[in-house]
Amino acid sequence: MANLVTNVAAAVEEHGDNTAIGFRGEETSYDEFWAQTGAFATALNERGIGVDDRIALYLPNVPPFLIAFHGTLRAGGVVVPMNPQYKSREISHLLGDSEARVVVTLSDLVPFVTAVQDETSVEHVVSIDGEAEGATTFEAFLERGEPDIVDRADDDVAVQPYTSGTTGQPKGVQLTHENLASNATAAAKLVPDGIRSDDRQLGVLPLFHIYGMTVTMNAALFNGAAYYPMADWDAQDAVSLVESEELTVFHGVPAMYNDVINQPNADEFDFSSVRLCGVGGSGIPTEVLRQFEDRYEPMVYEGYGLTETSPITHFNSPIDGRRVGSIGKTVPGVDSKVVNDEFEDVSPVEEGPVDEDEADLTEIIGEIVVSGPNVMKGYYGLPEANEKAFTEAAGTTWFHTGDVGYHDEDGFFYVVDREKHMIVTGGYNVYPREVEELLFEHEAVADAAVAGIPDDRRGETVKAFVVPTPDADVTDDELREYCLTNLAEYKHPREIEFVEELPRTTTGKVQKFKLREREETAEAETN
Ligand code: ATP
Helix, strand or coil: CCCCCCHHHHHHHHCCCEEEEEECEEEHHHHHHHHHHHHHHHHHHHCCCCCCCCEEECCCCCHHHHHHHHHHCCCCCCCECCCCCCCCHHHHHHHHHHHCCEEEECCHHHHHHHHCCHHHCCEEEEEEECCCCEEEEEHHHHHCCCCCCCCCCCCCCEEECCCCCCCCCCCEEEEEEEHHHHHHHHHCCCCCCCCCCCEEEEEEECCCCCHHHHHHHHHHHCCCCCEECCCCCCCHHHHHHHHHCCEEEEECCCHHHHHCCCCCCHHCCCCCCCCCCCCCHHHHCCCHHHHHHHCCCEEEEEEEEEEHHHHEEECCCCCEEEEECCCEEEEEEEEEECCCCHHHHHHHHCCCCCCCCCHHHHHEEEEEEEECCCCCCCCCHHHHHHHEEEECCEEEEEEEEEEEECCCCCCCCEEEEEEEEEEEEEEECCCCCHHHHHHHHHCCCEEEEEEEEEEEECCEEEEEHHHCCCCCCCCCHHHHHHHHHHHCCHHHCCCCHHHCCCEEECCEEECCHHHHHHHHHHHHHHH
């Protein structure tokens, strides 16, 4: 197999005049984009940097990210994307571990790199937006040239993103050319016509994260479509961009959909140009999905995956007949199943969709495991973590997702929650997502998260953190009562706290560890 970037080369060949990137009113054609990636690859070559060398992209969603990403691949290098919200302390681990030789970043972020540069292998710091002490400007770094694409083997690493580190040090996830190419091919088959060369795709999902990188950027660039990067999420700006550029594909995490429907002028938004909406990264509350679809035309298709799986393993495809609340079926070429602690298959109990109210979910839920050409080569330099992440069974290597779920007879999968989010209260297991789904159905709730907090008697107790809607008139007692009426007694939140907003990662996930930490600090202060 060839280098992943040949997919872009093919799009350039066929659609050279098409817009590849639209950013702040400026458009870059495929031909121009290809020349820019050539200049970046030549710049690396001229400095003796190439095959297997790591190039860190410490950038928000701006055009140079795309140029440096595909320029690096073209030169045979490995991209290490880094969250631009990180500071010196966080990037020093990523730069040290990956042995990156080049960092491409913003002038404002250069000091965070130079502060730790001595402890790393970084030789070149490149600032994309003007001069900064200790950095070369992007323009000065680039060299004119049209280098060949360096051939790579299937198993060679193309991108090495890092996990967010909520459970220890971030781990480098080695994704090969085959991992990423196979997933792009599988993803293209999931929607009618795939992504087309006349599509215009919103690029607001962070590019340092696998969802934005592959499902929005690469899906567009591999198919001759236009990609519209947005450096920061803002619901009003995103919808304005959809309207003014008549975007056709909208991908977001659940928090973005929730944000859109909660805008004061949400009724005026026009999504009529959009033909496809995708959501993933965490489970979208059914109520948020329903409200978005009731208001605007396009249906929202939910996908599921992980950084380690490049990312999509399941998709609620229009082709298969969508089931709301499900993450859909396993995508073509990928295999998945639900296993118990003994690694035995946990089978569905009956034909058709599982009726959650009727079925005893404890009998059919287990951990979702997956195998396929999209599953990472392994964590970088971490044999112990790899040992835990994989199980060999009957000649197949299965990857443990850490997610609890089940599937029905028709092959639709459902995610109950992340294993590590499960609350054990008085001997009972509670999955926060079930309680959150119920809270979202209450008209006074704009956002909600449920976590287990330490409790002397029960071990943990269920606590809900609720962002009320602006005109809400509800007390914590009323919300507690509402949960008690709709849930088994042990699941209802014994404590409810109203908050202004929830701590989230850049990819929209609630940082539950922060909620728990806050709780522990508050408790320590009262004792
Ligand atoms: P870390 O693993 O370090 O905590 P992270 O959460 O940012 O980092 P990702 O690879 O982005 O890592 O997250 C993958 C996880 O996101 C899945 O294991 C699952 O828990 C969750 N997820 C993704 N899509 C969905 C979905 N459609 N429904 C429910 N959960 C989802």
